[in-house]
Amino acid sequence: xxxxxxxxxxxxxxxxxxxxxxxxxxxxxxxxxxxxxxxxxxxxxxxxxxxxxxxxxxxxxxxxxxxxxxxxxxxxxxxxxxxxxxxxxxxxxxxxxxxxxxxxxxxxxxxxxxxxxxxxxxxxxxxxxxxxxxxxxxxxxxxxxxxxxxxxxxxxxxxxxxxxxxxxxxxxxxxxxxxxxxxxxxxxxxxxxxxxxxxxxxxxxxxxxxxxxxxxxxxxxxxxxxxxxxxxxxxxxxxxxxxxxxxxxxxxxxxxxxxxxxxxxxxxxxxxxxxxxxxxxxxxxxxxxxxxxxxxxxxxxxxxxxxxxxxxxxxx
Amino acid sequence: xxxxxxxxxxxxxxxxxxxxxxxxxxxxxxxxxxxxxxxxxxxxxxxxxxxxxxxxxxxxxxxxxxxxxxxxxxxxxxxxxxxxxxxxxxxxxxxxxxxxxxxxxxxxxxxxxxxxxxxxxxxxxxxxxxxxxxxxxxxxxxxxxxxxxxxxxxxxxxxxxxxxxxxxxxxxxxxxxxxxxxxxxxxxxxxxxxxxxxxxxxxxxxxxxxxxxxxxxxxxxxxxxxxxxxxxxxxxxxxxxxxxxxxxxxxxxxxxxxxxxxxxxxxxxxxxxxxxxxxxxxxxxxxxxxxxxxxxxxxxxxxxxxxxxxxxxxxxxxxxxxxxxxxxxxxxxxxxxxxxxxxxxxxxxxxx
Numbered sequence: 001x002x003x004x005x006x007x008x009x010x011x012x013x014x015x016x017x018x019x020x021x022x023x024x025x026x027x028x029x030x031x032x033x034x035x036x037x038x039x040x041x042x043x044x045x046x047x048x049x050x051x052x053x054x055x056x057x058x059x060x061x062x063x064x065x066x067x068x069x070x071x072x073x074x075x076x077x078x079x080x081x082x083x084x085x086x087x088x089x090x091x092x093x094x095x096x097x098x099x100x101x102x103x104x105x106x107x108x109x110x111x112x113x114x115x116x117x118x119x120x121x122x123x124x125x126x127x128x129x130x131x132x133x134x135x136x137x138x139x140x141x142x143x144x145x146x147x148x149x150x151x152x153x154x155x156x157x158x159x160x161x162x163x164x165x166x167x168x169x170x171x172x173x174x175x176x177x178x179x180x181x182x183x184x185x186x187x188x189x190x191x192x193x194x195x196x197x198x199x200x201x202x203x204x205x206x207x208x209x210x211x212x213x214x215x216x217x218x219x220x221x222x223x224x225x226x227x228x229x230x231x232x233x234x235x236x237x238x239x240x241x242x243x244x245x246x247x248x249x250x251x252x253x254x255x256x257x258x259x260x261x262x263x264x265x266x267x268x269x270x271x272x273x274x275x276x277x278x279x280x281x282x283x284x285x286x287x288x289x290x291x292x293x294x295x296x297x298x299x300x301x302x303x304x305x306x307x308x309x310x311x312x313x314x315x316x
Numbered sequence: 317x318x319x320x321x322x323x324x325x326x327x328x329x330x331x332x333x334x335x336x337x338x339x340x341x342x343x344x345x346x347x348x349x350x351x352x353x354x355x356x357x358x359x360x361x362x363x364x365x366x367x368x369x370x371x372x373x374x375x376x377x378x379x380x381x382x383x384x385x386x387x388x389x390x391x392x393x394x395x396x397x398x399x400x401x402x403x404x405x406x407x408x409x410x411x412x413x414x415x416x417x418x419x420x421x422x423x424x425x426x427x428x429x430x431x432x433x434x435x436x437x438x439x440x441x442x443x444x445x446x447x448x449x450x451x452x453x454x455x456x457x458x459x460x461x462x463x464x465x466x467x468x469x470x471x472x473x474x475x476x477x478x479x480x481x482x483x484x485x486x487x488x489x490x491x492x493x494x495x496x497x498x499x500x501x502x503x504x505x506x507x508x509x510x511x512x513x514x515x516x517x518x519x520x521x522x523x524x525x526x527x528x529x530x531x532x533x534x535x536x537x538x539x540x541x542x543x544x545x546x547x548x549x550x551x552x553x554x555x556x557x558x559x560x561x562x563x564x565x566x567x568x569x570x571x572x573x574x575x576x577x578x579x580x581x582x583x584x585x586x587x588x589x590x591x592x593x594x595x596x597x598x599x600x601x602x603x604x605x606x607x608x609x610x611x612x613x614x615x616x617x618x619x620x621x622x623x624x625x626x627x628x629x630x631x632x633x634x635x636x637x638x639x640x641x642x643x644x645x646x647x648x649x650x651x652x653x654x655x656x657x658x659x660x661x662x663x664x665x666x667x668x
Contacts, residue, residue: 056395058391088428089426089427089428090428092425092426092428093426093427093428097426099426099427099431101427101430101431106394106395107391107394107419107423109418109419111414111418111419114387114414114415114418114419115387115419116384116387117383117384117385117386117387117388117390117391117415118387118388118390118391118394118419119391120384120387120388120391121387121388121389121390121391121392121393121395121399122391122392122394122395123391124388124391124392124397125391125392125395125396125397126395127373128347128373128397129345129395129396129397131395131396147383148383148384148387148414148415151379151381151383151384151385152381152384152387152388154379154381155378155379155381155384155385155388158379312428312429313424313425313427313428313429314424314425314463314464315424315464315488316424316432316433316434316486316487316488
């Protein structure tokens with residue numbers, strides 16, 4: 001499979017799984033708050049594909065893109081959303097704390113900024129144990145408002161830890177604009193004064209993000225420094241939940257229309273069609289749809305955890 | 317005193333340093349980090365020399381970033397290392413509560429038991445003089461309230477070494493609370509490495525008439541009370557719980573069933589505290605055998621004042637235990653006018 005098609009497969013998986021959740025959610029069988037990835041897909045897919053199996057990844061509650069592009073699996077994913085025993089964490093984690101350590105997804109969290117120091121500790125362990133991993137942490141622009149971001153970033157710069165900090169900036173946290181939250185003009189201008197490397201890009205082109213992540217990984221390793229990537233996307237849906245919220249007055253549909261012209265899935269699909277790969281595209285799409293349908297059916301049919309499972313897993 | 321191998325006497329602080337040295341030599345995944353752990357003072361001497369001996373990646377001073385440093389420990393602990401995060405005052409640990417409670421305590425459960433978190437958090441507590449309300453708390457009840465955290469409160473040099481080694485080897489997050497006045501207490505400590513199991517209390521002093529359940533420094537105060545009351549043939553049994561979570565209920569229950577009376581002398585506030593937990597547990601388990609209701613002793617329900625005149629009123633001590641025991645047993649007040657009690661001015665001298 002070519003790189004372009006492989007990237008599309010992951011983009012489409014994230015998009016289609018999200019659309020499936022939107023369809024299923026009103027049935028009230030998925031009983032976990034979902035922070036959906038519509039609009040954000042190119043960042044998770046581009047970065048995860050670039051870093052690949054060699055990475056240890058840390059993320060946020062908006063983690064479906066991360067989980068799916070790292071694992072490519074949907075059985076445990078949907079089972080977890082449905083709260084079933086067969087879920088990625090037996091139903092204990094739900095949507096907001098999805099992990100898949102066997103695929104490098106080490107931590108995601110519902111409290112903003114909290115996995116950032118964890119990633120710094122992982123980068124330290126990686127250096128001490130010479131495990132030769134690439135450490136990547138994703139967070140939103142809201143995390144920049146948290147003290148722990150600054151504590152963690154500073155520590156990574158002091159210790160000169162090679163790792164990648166990725167700010168997925170959608171300009172909202174959760175409904176408050178950056179101008180009302182940030183007393184500085186541009187985060188990369190602030191952070192470039194630290195002992196690190198910074199990059200900024202507003203693209204929604206997955207291939208461009210993929211290249212940038214490859215470069216960031218190489219530079220972090222070569223220069224033994226943290227790299228800060230400031231990337232941008234538009235959140236198509238409400239902060240949490242499956243609906244649009246353009247009628248709520250804090251933003252307009254016009255903004256969405258502008259960003260939708262460069263929708264990451266459409267962009268990549270168009271590129272593949274122009275490469276005369278329409279059939280391959282359609283095969284990938286059919287495969288993904290079948291996979292998601294099958295996983296949802298399995299998740300619905302799976303048993304809930306045993307009552308005794310409540311007490312399992314607290315202690316080693 | 318003999319310095320033979322069997323009865324070597326060292327301080328509590330030396331016992332901590334020895335445990336750290338032995339575990340760091342035994343297991344290269346163990347490292348010590350925190351504010352000023354590698355400076356010339358070395359956290360009351362407990363971390364002195366570690367950076368020189370084991371190198372700057374095994375013992376290092378960090379930025380003043382308690383929350384990030386706690387998360388750093390979680391990241392390191394879930395990637396093959398065994399971090400020991402040190403706080404010279406437990407009060408500073410409050411800056412890290414988000415990471416501790418939201419992240420560290422839940423991580424294993426959220427992974428459905430797959431990912432262990434072998435993280436030790438050492439925190440010093442203490443008393444006088446003039447430490448005031450931000451350098452004087454204990455907080456063990458808050459930590460012990462959270463599922464997923466173990467809480468250890470050693471009293472003797474022997475126990476601190478064995479409990480610290482057991483904590484480092486444990487695959488769960490452990491809060492290890494050290495009272496500053498105990499650092500200078502001496503006791504017999506074997507040179508070789510050994511573990512005191514977490515979740516095991518002990519009878520610090522056998523007795524027949526009344527049980528005093530004590531934590532940390534309150535064991536020292538309880539021994540003083542025991543010594544004074546023994547002059548009147550009152551026999552106190554002291555239970556040193558050693559770990560608050562998990563709690564060794566059996567050792568407490570067995571003692572109270574024997575004596576029929578229970579005083580809980582906790583080194584913390586009473587309200588919603590560990591002493592309340594023990595009182596409830598004793599009531600549940602020993603109800604028909606109790607000769608009196610459980611009595612709780614702890615800090616005054618105020619912030620800790622700075623002035624010595626009020627600080628002495630804030631902290632409970634041997635006299636409070638003596639008076640509580642007399643009341644329960646229906647005895648007149650013992651004459652303690654000739655007795656010395658522990659205080660800052662008395663150089664904290666204790667019995668170990």
